Amino acid sequence: KEKVEITKEQKALTKVIVEAYNRHQIPQDVAKKLLQDQYSVEENFLLLTEMATSQVQVIVEFTKSIPGFLSLDHEDQIALLKGSAVEAMFLRSAQVFSKKMPNGHNGILEERIRKSGISEEFITPMFNFYKSIIGLHMSLEEQALLTAITILTPDRPYVKDHQAVEKLQEPMLDVLRKVCVLQHPQEPQYFARLLGRLTELRTLTHYHAEMLTSWRMNDHKFTPLLCEIWDVQ
Numbered sequence: 001k002e003k004v005e006i007t008k009e010q011k012a013l014t015k016v017i018v019e020a021y022n023r024h025q026i027p028q029d030v031a032k033k034l035l036q037d038q039y040s041v042e043e044n045f046l047l048l049t050e051m052a053t054s055q056v057q058v059i060v061e062f063t064k065s066i067p068g069f070l071s072l073d074h075e076d077q078i079a080l081l082k083g084s085a086v087e088a089m090f091l092r093s094a095q096v097f098s099k100k101m102p103n104g105h106n107g108i109l110e111e112r113i114r115k116s117g118i119s120e121e122f123i124t125p126m127f128n129f130y131k132s133i134i135g136l137h138m139s140l141e142e143q144a145l146l147t148a149i150t151i152l153t154p155d156r157p158y159v160k161d162h163q164a165v166e167k168l169q170e171p172m173l174d175v176l177r178k179v180c181v182l183q184h185p186q187e188p189q190y191f192a193r194l195l196g197r198l199t200e201l202r203t204l205t206h207y208h209a210e211m212l213t214s215w216r217m218n219d220h221k222f223t224p225l226l227c228e229i230w231d232v233q
């Protein structure tokens with residue numbers, strides 16, 4: 001049985017990533033708003049716009065705290081953010097959704113999201129993904145490291161210096177693998193299952209692009225930040 005040892009450097013890296021992840025949480029009041037009294041489809045949509053916009057700001061700050069990210073080529077920094085924003089949003093959504101809310105609140109949250117103008121064909125894969133993430137019972141370290149790994153994906157469109165991004169992503173993958181072994185000793189394939197979720201995430205990005213088109217058909221407005229990060233309007 002391989003003795004898994006987390007080095008001093010890996011402990012330090014994990015600490016930086018988890019602290020950044022904790023520091024940049026969506027203001028709970030925004031999430032709480034979704035749970036207040038009756039909302040119309042329009043108001044639910046506006047709330048999701050607000051939540052997604054604040055999430056993009058959160059992700060940008062989190063990414064800037066990843067050691068080495070700010071030393072990457074500036075255009076590559078933008079390419080990584082634009083390429084991972086939707087995946088990071090779905091990951092974060094699953095984590096918000098998995099938060100134990102006062103009983104029944106999850107049902108209300110699900111209800112509001114289902115009644116926000118998103119067509120059924122996207123709702124199902126989205127909630128299946130949330131449920132598959134919740135089922136993994138990820139620790140905070142795993143959530144934070146997986147988010148950083150998603151952002152540091154070298155093969156995003158328009159990334160020029162793949163090598164430089166790989167050099168940042170690899171240490172994260174190494175420490176995530178060890179954290180998974182230490183935190184889920186009874187599940188040797190846990191790390192592989194986590195990375196499998198990243199593949200599922202990519203399919204959601206495809207759905208998301210279609211969602212945007214259908215929303216724009218019936219003239220839904222997004223914030224300038226969402227338009228910028230999603231290349232719409």
Ligand SMILES: CC(C)NC(=O)n1c(-c2ccccc2)cc2c1CN(S(=O)(=O)c1cccs1)CC2
Pocket residue numbers: 026045048049050051052053055089092093094096097109113118208211
């Ligand atoms: C926590 C934040 C990041 N989640 C969020 O904003 N959600 C959530 C969600 C999921 C679980 C718990 C709480 C919220 C569901 C959806 C979104 C956003 N998108 S969106 O970005 O495509 C969108 C933007 C504007 C109109 S639609 C649609 C689907």
